Amino acid sequence: MQFVAQMERNPMPLSARDLMDKLVSFPTVSRDSNLELIDFVENYLADLGVSATRVPNDDGTKAALYAHIGPQVDGGVVLSGHTDVVPVDGQAWDSDPFTVTEREGRLYGRGTCDMKGFDALALSAVPLALERGIKRPLQIALSYDEEVGCTGAPPMIDHMVAMGMPRADTVLVGEPSMMKVVTGHKGGIGYKMHFRGFEVHSSLAPTGVSAIMMAAKLINWANEVNAENAAKPVTELAADFVPPYTTLHVGTIQGGTAHNITAKDCYFGFDFRIVPGEDIGAWQARFMEKVAELEAEMKAVRPEAGITAEQYFHVPGLVPEAQGKAEALVRQLTGENASNVVSYGTEAGQFQERGYSAVICGPGDIAQAHQPNEFISVDQFRQGEAFISRLVDMLAE
Known part of the structure; x- marks a missing residue:
């Protein structure tokens, strides 16, 4: 496959800041399409003489994109980021969330921190790589739907x-x-839950099945398991995580018709954040066993009742690698020697699962992610620019 097309170079590639301004301007909330952003990136790379490959989703409303710059040899570096952002609905912003606004040393906008700032830095590496004549490849990988389960x-x-x-x-x-080297993160699995009850007047509740009240039993089970996990001795692989144990979580719930009718339906998401060293399959089995127990209880009252648990994401954890090439390279570039882990999940574990050496390192503070008035500091963004320049220099050696 031809990954690099020899085309006329764009005489004036955009700066990293200009690229971030442009990327943020696309409101690529996960529920919506990201194709306008992908169109822009594909055309921008084409103007630089680089061809890109799209990987669309099943219905063609979204796409990932990847590109290869440099010689057709192994041993390069993938810069990976996601193009989707979380919603701004209900958040109080002091400026347009889809316009980068600079105030007091901060760059505000949805995605400036998580993670269009890094996406812009990755794209800014392309003209640098072409100018400096890299000897090891640079690859760009931009995905969609990271925010809803990678x-x-x-x-x-x-x-x-x-x-x-x-x-x-x-x-x-x-x-x-914060430009620190992260070598481990939790894994995750998520389920879309649908409890199907049987409606009766609430005065006759024992003859019906309340989907909401049965769902509450599963949610209470999550609380009990969280308390159980918190009380266990902390394992060595989990010790650096906050919290240092696997957590179960329900973030939204919908259901019911009226206060005096047993609920026919209840919908919610049920997620696990699993520390390295614990078996995701074992957690899946334990969860489904509990679901089956509750479903049997429901069907004992009304055979029509039941539970559907649809797994919609599975993110393997990122496990620290013994003598990992990714860790060694990024430590060399940053000079950072501390060991760091994070509790959120990323595609790093998915790359690692497929045999790649992977690490996390990017500008900005995760505490700003998903917040109203999300920002990345100008200083962090500049540190990211310097890092990218050093990386390209290393690829050119």
């Missing part, structure tokens, strides 16, 4: 492998880490 990255990674793109030594996921 569901867009796996088909992109699989496509990269299937199409024979030269194998990189390092995958650098630029999630905000």
Whole structure:
């Protein structure tokens, strides 16, 4: 496959800041399409003489994109980021969230921190790589739907492998880490839950099945398991995480018709954040056993009742690698020697699951992610620019 097209170079590539301004201007909330942003990136790379490959989702409303710059050899670096952002609905912003606004040393806007700031830095590396004549490849990988379970990255990674793109030594996921090297993160699984009850007047509640009240039993089970996990001795692999144990969580819930009718339906999401060293499959089995127990209780009253648990994401944890090439390279570039882990999940674990050496390092503070008035500091963004310049220099050696 031809990953680099020899085309006329754009005489004036955009700066990293200009690129961030442009990327933030696309309101790529996960529930919506990201195709306008992908169109822009694909055209921008084409103007630089670089061809990109799209990997669309099933209905064609979204796409991932990857590109290869430099010689057709193994041993390069993948700069990986996601293009989607979380909603701004109900948040009090002091400025337009889809316009980068600079105030008092901060760059405000949805995605400036998580993680269009890094995406812009990754794209800014392309003209640098072309100018400096890199000897090891630079690869760009931009996914979709990271915010709803990292569901867009796996088909992109699989496509990269299937199409024979030269194998990189390092995958650098630029999630905000204050430019610290992160070598581990929790894994995760998530389920879309639907409890189907049987409606009767609430005065006759024992003859019906309340989907909401049965769902509450599963949610209470989550609280009990969280307390159980918190009380266990902390394992060595989990010790650096906050919290240092696996957590279960329900964030939204919908259901019911009226206060005096047993609820026919209840819908909610049920997520696990699993520390390294624990078996995701074992947690799945324990969860489904509890679901089956509750479903049997419901059907004993009304056979029509039941539970559907649809798994919608599965994110493997990122496990620290013994003598990992990604960690060694990024530590060399940053000079940072501390060991760091994070509790959120990323595509780093998905790359690692497919045999890549992966690490997380990016500008910005994760505490700003998803917040109203999200920002990245100008200083962090400049540190990111300096990091990218050093990386390209290393690839040119």
